[in-house]
Amino acid sequence: MLLTITGLGLGAMYFLIASGLSLIYGLMGVLNFAHGSFITVGAYATWRVQKELGGLDPLVLRFLLASLCGLAVGALFAALVELVLIRPLYQRHIEQVLVTVGLGLAVTALTSAIWTPTQQLFEVPGWLKETTTVLGARIPNDRWVEIAAALVVLGGLLAFLRFTRYGLIVRAGVENRAMVTALGIDVRRAFTLVFTIGGIAAALAGVLSGVYFGSIDPLQGTRLLIFAFIVVVIGGLGSLGGSAVAAVAVGLLQQYANYYASPGVGDLAVMLLLAVVLLVRPSGLAGLAPARAAG
Amino acid sequence: MNLLELRDLHVFLGASHVLQGVSFSVPEGGVTALLGRNGVGKTTTLRSIMGLAPGRGRIELGGKDVVRLPTHRIVHRGIGYVPEDRDIFAGLTVAENLRLAERNGGSRYELVWELFPMLRGHLGQRAGTLSGGEQQMVAIARALLNENRMLLVDEPTKGLAPNLVTEVARVLERAAELTTILLVEQNLSVVRRIAQDAVVLDQGRVVHAGPARELLDDPTLVRRFLGVSGGHA
Numbered sequence: 001m002l003l004t005i006t007g008l009g010l011g012a013m014y015f016l017i018a019s020g021l022s023l024i025y026g027l028m029g030v031l032n033f034a035h036g037s038f039i040t041v042g043a044y045a046t047w048r049v050q051k052e053l054g055g056l057d058p059l060v061l062r063f064l065l066a067s068l069c070g071l072a073v074g075a076l077f078a079a080l081v082e083l084v085l086i087r088p089l090y091q092r093h094i095e096q097v098l099v100t101v102g103l104g105l106a107v108t109a110l111t112s113a114i115w116t117p118t119q120q121l122f123e124v125p126g127w128l129k130e131t132t133t134v135l136g137a138r139i140p141n142d143r144w145v146e147i148a149a150a151l152v153v154l155g156g157l158l159a160f161l162r163f164t165r166y167g168l169i170v171r172a173g174v175e176n177r178a179m180v181t182a183l184g185i186d187v188r189r190a191f192t193l194v195f196t197i198g199g200i201a202a203a204l205a206g207v208l209s210g211v212y213f214g215s216i217d218p219l220q221g222t223r224l225l226i227f228a229f230i231v232v233v234i235g236g237l238g239s240l241g242g243s244a245v246a247a248v249a250v251g252l253l254q255q256y257a258n259y260y261a262s263p264g265v266g267d268l269a270v271m272l273l274l275a276v277v278l279l280v281r282p283s284g285l286a287g288l289a290p291a292r293a294a295g
Numbered sequence: 296m297n298l299l300e301l302r303d304l305h306v307f308l309g310a311s312h313v314l315q316g317v318s319f320s321v322p323e324g325g326v327t328a329l330l331g332r333n334g335v336g337k338t339t340t341l342r343s344i345m346g347l348a349p350g351r352g353r354i355e356l357g358g359k360d361v362v363r364l365p366t367h368r369i370v371h372r373g374i375g376y377v378p379e380d381r382d383i384f385a386g387l388t389v390a391e392n393l394r395l396a397e398r399n400g401g402s403r404y405e406l407v408w409e410l411f412p413m414l415r416g417h418l419g420q421r422a423g424t425l426s427g428g429e430q431q432m433v434a435i436a437r438a439l440l441n442e443n444r445m446l447l448v449d450e451p452t453k454g455l456a457p458n459l460v461t462e463v464a465r466v467l468e469r470a471a472e473l474t475t476i477l478l479v480e481q482n483l484s485v486v487r488r489i490a491q492d493a494v495v496l497d498q499g500r501v502v503h504a505g506p507a508r509e510l511l512d513d514p515t516l517v518r519r520f521l522g523v524s525g526g527h528a
């Protein structure tokens with residue numbers, strides 16, 4: 001039971017990162033290697049604000065306020081990345097890869113330079129460190145929060161896609177971006193919005209990874225990003241539902257393999273799963289072709 | 296008075312020089328047919344007007360150059376587009392396809408229901424599950440939903456059964472009462488029925504422009520420019 005819930009908690013974090021990656025690729029055809037920097041920026045912004053609010057009690061209020069600031073900074077950072085770095089490079093995929101890889105490295109280096117490469121303790125409310133006994137297993141409470149956060153984000157994103165005009169534009173844009181513009185819609189606004197949503201979800205993953213691991217460090221975003229990319233590929237590029245299923249599968253597999261085989265085998269098992277899915281179903285579990293380019 | 300003017304339009308697709316100085320005018324009102332054999336640049340011409348295939352030269356809509364505008368702003372100048380392969384959003388419902396096309400309020404659903412009454416019964420159906428003819432209706436309906444100054448319609452009868460070809464021609468005739476149409480069409484009987492003017496492209500250049508009937512009534516011209524003896528190009 002503990003293994004399963006812990007695997008689901010890990011999968012929840014992977015999903016939070018993968019959801020933005022998947023939407024960004026599906027709509028814009030951009031493989032955003034800088035997505036890990038959104039995690040780092042969100043986590044460090046939360047940690048810094050929490051330190052600044054040191055005198056504010058209770059801790060839960062301080063944590064919530066700091067987390068909200070972290071999400072806002074993550075959203076702003078992601079929007080700026082889209083507007084300043086990605087927008088001038090539409091349809092120039094090699095340059096996009098170079099810029100996003102470079103940004104990811106730069107944010108890691110900058111974070112290390114400012115706050116040292118060592119781990120920083122992430123202060124969380126006491127309740128999150130406590131456990132709840134379910135079927136005889138003592139489950140850390142933060143796992144429930146991680147799972148609940150991922151479910152809320154999944155539900156929110158599905159509702160956004162299903163019931164809002166921008167959601168309609170994103171769904172249509174994933175199918176055929178050029179035709180969306182040919183209907184008189186400025187699809188670039190949807191691009192910025194999707195990047196911003198991805199930034200919020202990644203920043204939330206950054207906060208929750210701090211809770212999950214008890215600390216943050218400059219490379220945490222990059223480590224999580226690798227598995228989020230695997231989740232996106234297994235789930236199918238552009239499919240939110242596929243990413244959710246794949247995130248659960250990867251999180252559980254990692255935990256079970258690490259426990260029943262030996263620590264470290266989990267990563268290998270995930271790679272094997274990726275290889276099998278790519279061989280059997282190259283477009284992933286629910287893969288879509290990338291959007292047809294405008295122009 | 297001309298609504299659309301192309302002047303010395305050049306378009307490159309990769310290394311191919313597809314449009315090599317295309318110039319022609321489309322008068323306001325009625326239907327102008329853009330004709331020619333396969334691969335001479337008809338679709339590229341429409342895509343270039345839409346800003347989907349960037350070109351060099353001048354494209355004036357109502358006297359204003361639109362050649363460097365992004366596609367969505369060209370559309371807001373009053374151009375509706377029905378692409379060659381319909382390009383409906385297969386994963387969206389018919390209602391969502393139409394809703395996506397709404398601009399500036401005041402959408403003309405009454406006109407759409409008048410022309411395509413069957414669509415009302417399929418609003419909740421995924422557009423990708425419709426027949427080819429029904430998908431074409433959705434594509435044309437999207438363009439007619441707004442009050443456009445001009446419609447660019449690319450091979451609307453391609454792949455349709457004869458009864459549907461007649462139906463599409465009827466719809467375009469009705470649409471032409473409301474707006475100017477630039478029509479790419481291989482079916483010359485449809486062109487004969489609805490077009491007043493014709494422009495013929497060959498190898499990326501305009502080789503003929505004039506009244507449609509004058510062209511279609513002359514077997515020599517039809518054979519020379521369109522490579523057929525009549526009926527279908």
